[in-house]
Amino acid sequence: MAVALLALTVAPRASAQAPIGILSLGVRHSTLKNTARPMGELKSLVDSLDVQIAAAAKLGRTSEIRRLYAHAATVLARRPWTPEAEFASSLISRTDRQVADPARRWSMRVEQIYAPTIQLDRPLVARATLRQRAAGSPPSEPMAVVKQLGAFDGVPRDLRDTPFTLEADLHDVVDGSYVVAVELLDSARTLGTTTLSIVVRTGLEASIARLEAAAAKAPEPVRSDLLFPVDRLRNVNLNRIALGTFNPARDFAAAESLLVAANARKDPWSGRTGDLKQHYLLEAAAEVMPYRVYVPKGYTPAKPLPLIIALHGLGATEDSFFDQYGRRLPALAEERGYILAAPLGYRVDGGYGVALGGPSGDPAASRARALSEQDVMQVLQSVRSRYKVDDRRVYLMGHSMGAIGTWAIAAKTPSQWTALGVFSGFGLASTAKTIGGIPQFVVHGDADPTVPVGGSRVMVAALKSVGADVQYLEVPGGDHSNVVEPNFAAMFDFFDRHATRPIVKP
Template sequence: MKRFIVLLLLAITTTPLMAEAPPSVAMLNLFYNGMKARVTDDTIKTQFKDIDAALRDAFMSGRNGEVRRHLSKGMSLAIGRGWGHKQEYEASLIARTDNAFADPTLPVTIRLSQLFPVKAPVANDAPQTMLTAQFEDAPLRARVVLHEPPQRFNQPGKKLQEIADVPGLSSDLIESPMAYQFDVTDIEDGNYQIRVEVYNENGTIGSSGTPLFVRAGLNKRITALRAAAKEADESVQADILYPLDMMRKISHDIMAAGRFDVDAEIAAAEYIAVTKKPFKNKTGDFERHYYLEDAGEIMPYRVYVPASYKKGKRHPLIIALHGLGGNEDSMFARRYGMTALSEERGYIMAAPMGYREDGGYGAMGGRNTHRGEMSEQDVMNVLARMRDQYNIDEDRIYLMGHSMGAIGTWSLAAQYPDIWAALGPIAGLGDPATTQVFKHIPQIVVHGDADNTVPVGGSRAMVEALKLHEATVTYIEVPGGGHTNIAPMNMSKIFDFFDEHRRES
């Protein structure tokens, strides 16, 4: 089972987010595997074999610092930068602020530390020896610089101004991290990136950046929302407080900023706070939130209710699970076409966050991890809320997902086999040994035979196991199909399949 989990972590992927917070190990795997697939140099490919072996060992022993080091090395080799002491040092750096959402009335503190210790350089490695000279012969300093937000992952935006020059930087930022407090009074409202550049008289050694969102009057709006939530009906308190909780998680590096729009989210919360029963009889596409007690966090989930919804009539429900790096909005993207099909065919649709962008719905890392447990619980809580708030046909509850969401679909089917009327995993993999548990559930499986992200063998193995159990399964293997393009072209077929199947009595 451990081997299955490691292979799963090394395989799954989807479109990466433009986030400045440190990517999770699973997200780094996403980047590494995508870069590795494009390398043609045989010498580098040989090095990848050694890296992959070291990764498996580090994964199995739970040494996340070593995992990050090996992934950073693989990505550096993949883009032609090589790997020496300088590259290792730069990859280890991580900048953080005490509050990513700044009101100009209060100062901000930025810290620079390291994600993993940098190994001592090898004597005969000239680039590493040069860096050692930089450390030993000249004291380290740090420049704190304001930039525009990055347009691409790990690529700084335009430099706007230098905020400070900090002397006396330690060469070991794990033992002695840098901390510097600065004033944002003269910084205009906007989205920025604060970068810390480590340098000395021999040149720049490395840098790291973190997001900064400056908004005048932000603290007053936060205070007003907290007060409004106390007076609001309990059913909408989480909806009002969600942006505040998300801002806290981004500031503490619990969640990446990603596509979080602080202005839109606060405005939405303010509207809910002053509107009586804002979700009563609401149809169409909208977001809801609830408090996940065991995690101590507010979870978002996206909902679609067709215009044809009537309280007196039972309606089918689809729970849609996003891929790695996605969120509750991902399966609602126009390219999937799910909301249009839901409207056309009368389906209610709900897409949970799954606790984290790499939560795995109980599959990744196993259900015995906090992240996996919370991810699974989030999905089941959203299902319970949909059952409670809408007239759901209990014999027509469907589960589907893409990539990590497909992996989660098969995992949750094994854990809760009596709920689902049918399954729709797209470009996933699973544990064939579990198919005995949910062989009675009809399934439509979609995968491309040219998928370099989650190889088609994962679905083939699951389909073969299901057929051995004489399960009802429709398998669509798309010739030349990649990881992402196969989903939109087959979505109507998935809905057709759902139309045809009800839960067995």
């Protein structure tokens, strides 16, 4: 799972638009329990909450699950679960335009995802501010107030029935990323603060119009490269995905930079190497999907190169293997002469086809899992169509959820892969015979609080029982994430030694 996700060790402040997924909350909950190791009354309370979470999950009551997880996170952090804390965790903010053109008046809503038990005898007061973090400042430092958006009385006590709507004039706000913070008070008593990230971008609607006009004339895959920020913005505004899944300033600028080549009917990627963000249309989802690819600087179509498909952990994106882990993976791809490609996997918690948790029988989750797996395989196809890939040397790797997905996808498509790299994951021992012909490099820390090391131990034992070529590194004292980057070079060494795809029966 993503390092940033695992750093969340207390109940989060109420935040919004597309809130953190139930699966991610469950992983954080397990990690907190394994780290805090509650005893006595605290353990009894957490066990009771676990029973209630399981009951709510069977009924698909996700808002109740969120309340219970917030309760558990608070007490595991040794903080009191007060009526005010419960009220605060019920709050959520939403808007129809999370990326705002300041030429238009902007609005947002403060809502609740469940009914808290707090007794409120009068209407509430809301204080709203626009805030921004200073460049380079640590997350612990308070954000500066850029603009007072107003104080409002008569706010309804039940925000599920009657959400509070706030309108703001942003014409004097410079382009950038901001947070709208709305504090709710019962007289002088602060009940909670809900925050909403927004991006202000001048000329947004004109940019959308230019990109859509150019895309209408462009062939695939350039059409998808042009439309990606437009399509992603639509899904953010529809509350389908979180704003953090793309960077509006970067992605609109990148799409605009392709306009000259696209209008001239030229391939904008011809001859480009290095770190690139590309896109394609996932037809089953009717969405444009991003993936990140590293092409070694010496690449030429005359010489096929080996390819690694890298699957990120829960809560991360296609950028994680490029921007995190010390940026070591793309550096090694350049050094060793590999093309490296990282898909999003449809959603940050897609699971690559694996049912990892969450409400049982949820059709939306089942659809996301299927699309996540499709995304991986279509990125493989897209990279092959754009670059000369050595088909004898195609590798699959992943960390955490990505490691789980690596073993699962390999079991469904064993003939596709030359070798696997698996970091801090688990698999189904029943698939060992299917993937036993694929050489595998496996790493796990024996102190992993998120995905217990037993998952790798069982899988490795099953693989060895069928004669698989497995190199297993179990790191004494290693946790969920610190075992990954230090062993990337060893994984490349393993891949280099396995340069011919084995014959595997599908």
